[in-house]
Amino acid sequence: xxxxxxxxxxxxxxxxxxxxxxxxxxxxxxxxxxxxxxxxxxxxxxxxxxxxxxxxxxxxxxxxxxxxxxxxxxxxxxxxxxxxxxxxxxxxxxxxxxxxxxxxxxxxxxxxxxxxxxxxxxxxxxxxxxxxxxxxxxxxxxxxxxxxxxxxxxxxxxxxxxxxxxxxxxxxxxxxxxxxxxxxxxxxxxxxxxxxxxxxxxxxxxxxxxxxxxxxxxxxxxxxxxxxxxxxxxxxxxxxx
Amino acid sequence: xxxxxxxxxxxxxxxxxxxxxxxxxxxxxxxxxxxxxxxxxxxxxxxxxxxxxxxxxxxxxxxxxxxxxxxxxxxxxxxxxxxxxxxxxxxxxxxxxxxxxxxxxxxxxxxxxxxxxxxxxxxxxxxxxxxxxxxxxxxxxxxxxxxxxxxxxxxxxxxxxxxxxxxxxxxxxxxxxxxxxxxxxxxxxxxxxxxxxxxxxxxxxxxxxxxxxxxxxxxxxxxxxxxxxxxxxxxxxxxxxxxxxxxxxxxxxxxxxxxxxxxxxxxxxxxxxxxxxxxxxxxxxxxxxxxxxxxxxxxxxxxx
Numbered sequence: 001x002x003x004x005x006x007x008x009x010x011x012x013x014x015x016x017x018x019x020x021x022x023x024x025x026x027x028x029x030x031x032x033x034x035x036x037x038x039x040x041x042x043x044x045x046x047x048x049x050x051x052x053x054x055x056x057x058x059x060x061x062x063x064x065x066x067x068x069x070x071x072x073x074x075x076x077x078x079x080x081x082x083x084x085x086x087x088x089x090x091x092x093x094x095x096x097x098x099x100x101x102x103x104x105x106x107x108x109x110x111x112x113x114x115x116x117x118x119x120x121x122x123x124x125x126x127x128x129x130x131x132x133x134x135x136x137x138x139x140x141x142x143x144x145x146x147x148x149x150x151x152x153x154x155x156x157x158x159x160x161x162x163x164x165x166x167x168x169x170x171x172x173x174x175x176x177x178x179x180x181x182x183x184x185x186x187x188x189x190x191x192x193x194x195x196x197x198x199x200x201x202x203x204x205x206x207x208x209x210x211x212x213x214x215x216x217x218x219x220x221x222x223x224x225x226x227x228x229x230x231x232x233x234x235x236x237x238x239x240x241x
Numbered sequence: 242x243x244x245x246x247x248x249x250x251x252x253x254x255x256x257x258x259x260x261x262x263x264x265x266x267x268x269x270x271x272x273x274x275x276x277x278x279x280x281x282x283x284x285x286x287x288x289x290x291x292x293x294x295x296x297x298x299x300x301x302x303x304x305x306x307x308x309x310x311x312x313x314x315x316x317x318x319x320x321x322x323x324x325x326x327x328x329x330x331x332x333x334x335x336x337x338x339x340x341x342x343x344x345x346x347x348x349x350x351x352x353x354x355x356x357x358x359x360x361x362x363x364x365x366x367x368x369x370x371x372x373x374x375x376x377x378x379x380x381x382x383x384x385x386x387x388x389x390x391x392x393x394x395x396x397x398x399x400x401x402x403x404x405x406x407x408x409x410x411x412x413x414x415x416x417x418x419x420x421x422x423x424x425x426x427x428x429x430x431x432x433x434x435x436x437x438x439x440x441x442x443x444x445x446x447x448x449x450x451x452x453x454x455x456x457x458x459x460x461x462x463x464x465x466x467x468x469x470x471x472x473x474x475x476x477x478x479x480x481x482x483x484x485x486x487x488x489x490x491x492x493x494x495x496x497x498x499x500x501x502x503x504x505x506x507x508x509x510x511x512x513x514x515x516x517x518x519x520x521x522x523x524x525x526x527x528x529x530x531x532x533x534x535x536x537x538x539x540x541x542x543x544x545x
Binding site: 002004005007008016076082085086087088090092093233235236238 | 283286287290291292293294309311312314315317319321323324325326327328329330338339341342343344384
């Protein structure tokens with residue numbers, strides 16, 4: 001870990017005007033829960049838990065926050081070549097990659113998992129355990145998302161677009177028809193982990209073994225760190241010519 | 242004292258050869274890497290700074306390969322052509338981050354020293370996004386100098402910098418070279434290179450076209466016949482006057498106005514033209530080199 005790299009990554013996310021985009025989705029999620037709660041006069045949990053928490057929260061807000069953060073931390077500097085200022089230093093490229101990923105993960109956990117925790121409590125203040133389980137599942141899934149998006153942007157030029165396709169088409173659309181895809185869906189890992197922590201939860205994750213969900217998340221995370229480090233080690237400076 | 246050594250270095254992308262079998266040694270002092278756009282200067286600098294693996298041959302810094310070895314950056318300061326997109330940092334924060342990444346024992350002091358060298362102490366508190374092109378160039382230089390490197394590599398450092406700042410930068414590089422640092426900068430402008438570089442390496446289409454001290458290259462350059470278009474208040478009289486000058490081989494009145502002048506010695510002509518014009522009370526309106534296309538200049542150099 002290198003504190004300077006992490007600090008710069010953090011400043012690049014929040015030092016510019018686009019920080020509000022990151023905060024907008026979590027605020028929307030919490031606002032929606034509040035609205036549902038008010039409109040259903042306190043009976044939201046029974047009717048709205050699945051659509052709000054599972055579909056909108058875990059299915060959309062968490063991966064999109066993670067995608068924005070991950071591509072924001074690594075993408076622009078690689079694309080415009082200014083990452084050479086960070087790489088022309090006697091610091092291992094794996095350390096540079098890890099230090100940036102840690103920031104992406106931390107922001108994803110705070111904004112993504114944090115907002116899901118608050119959203120869960122708004123919907124059903126009596127179920128602290130459920131909210132916590134969802135938050136832990138979301139934190140693990142958010143971390144795995146960051147790693148997965150790093151890998152996606154390493155294998156093609158359009159990190160943002162391939163990330164969106166993974167979230168919206170692969171997980172959002174195909175996985176609901178082809179149940180076998182849950183074995184390669186980060187979202188399913190997160191939901192299953194949350195279910196494993198609190199038996200009363202049903203987050204429609206299918207019959208995925210809980211151990212598998214933990215292990216698969218770990219594999220994705222480790223692979224993501226490795227791919228990011230390797231990408232920076234092989235980074236090539238190109239001129240305009 | 243550090244020496245960069247390229248031995249039979251080539252780099253290709255697919256079947257496009259960007260750098261073709263280049264061997265050179267770059268030692269202490271200022272070296273100019275001269276070549277037209279697209280000649281492979283950036284590719285060479287990328288290989289020298291460890292940001293590109295040579296497809297064949299080696300790039301060594303004091304005997305150690307540069308590629309895949311982050312410890313070489315203790316000795317290398319790199320000023321890339323690309324802008325630093327750290328507009329959300331102040332100049333001081335940016336330089337200090339560089340100092341910290343080099344794990345210097347007192348990054349604060351090193352930062353102030355580097356800012357002092359490039360004369361940016363006063364605006365260092367402002368965000369980089371508010372800087373002019375010349376200031377950005379200098380803050381990049383400060384970042385590259387913060388760890389007092391033995392080798393300084395600069396890619397097109399004078400591009401888009403105004404004349405006053407250019408002078409300042411040139412003085413700086415000259416000083417760095419005089420201090421015994423190995424300074425290499427690339428440029429596609431001959432006059433720029435010969436002003437400060439003792440040693441010049443010429444690259445044309447990926448090949449090492451010429452190498453030598455600035456006198457030798459200068460002689461090649463000045464012997465080359467040049468054509469200029471001059472517009473003035475009295476073209477015919479100017480043509481008569483110019484024809485008498487030693488450095489002029491021929492003149493021709495252009496049908497659309499102006500005089501085309503064939504020049505044998507550019508340096509002498511540059512001095513003679515304004516003097517002659519003043520002596521004969523002719524006002525010059527425009528002086529344009531007509532065959533200054535770099536390709537023709539370099540083609541001449543290669544054939545020489």
